[in-house]
Amino acid sequence: MAFKATASARQLQPDPRFNDIVLSKFINCVMERGKKATAQRLIYAAMDIIDQKLSKETSPEAPKSAIEVFHRALENAKPFVEVRSKRIGGANYQVPIQVNKKRQQSLAFRWIINGARAEKGRGMASKLADEIFSAAKGEGKAMATRDQTHRMAEANKAFAHYA
Template sequence: MARITASRETLKPDPRYGSLLVSKFINCLMHDGKKTVAQNVFYNALDELKKKAPDVEPLDVFTQAIENVKPHIEVRSKRVGGAAYQVPMQVNRTRQQSLAIRWLLLAVRDKKGRPTHLKLADELFAAFNREGAAVTRRENVHRMADANKAFAHFAW
């Protein structure tokens, strides 16, 4: 399921904004090693964001969208005795970032019938406003963790 992306040591900032987060996102967006295609899709999506919200910087919309999708707590399966429990656990920073990127891209890829840069711009703008499929997924994960609070004592 998870795609292999450049590790933190070898990751170079993207050419337009000089951001490591943008570079990581482009690497996750990329298919079949076609990085320039992924860059064009991402930068076109940011240009669309500039048209939608001219008063806000598109890179700020992107980073805030990532922040709004990041989960703070998730459930992990833990076997105790013969039973498997869904135990709520804190999520570390790197996993928060990778889950947020993954959920945004899954939401974009689930939509059909339009160019990817338009779908990506719509999903980023929705996540910026705390709505959309990726934010719904985050809320579902938080709701699941909240429902399984009774098993929190198994998180050792």
């Protein structure tokens, strides 16, 4: 069956500040109880914090803008394989399977947001900025979750023929 874009995917507008559709999806994932303006304010505050951190960066291969850091963090946090439970002959096996692009993106969003929400004691904007910045460098809770997922898939590679 061919992929058919849903109405929500067609109607999604890019965010007003960076004109980026992926960031608009991320804002929708951060949003709680329908408060989109609050989510936008939070994301943009996090982007401002990332810009401040970038001004202190001296590395030549460092990204130039906050939106580049955001996209690099997403690319780093995306998983390539995951394990799914499959019942075969009365036994449950953890079968490693490839992850499609849409699910890769949603998992990366979820892991970054959950990593930021897990911290205590600071504002959400600074926690989110730290998690995005550390994911862009290949560190942080989102990257730990991705690595754990990859390790699980590697450990259960023997059951790949059940996929």
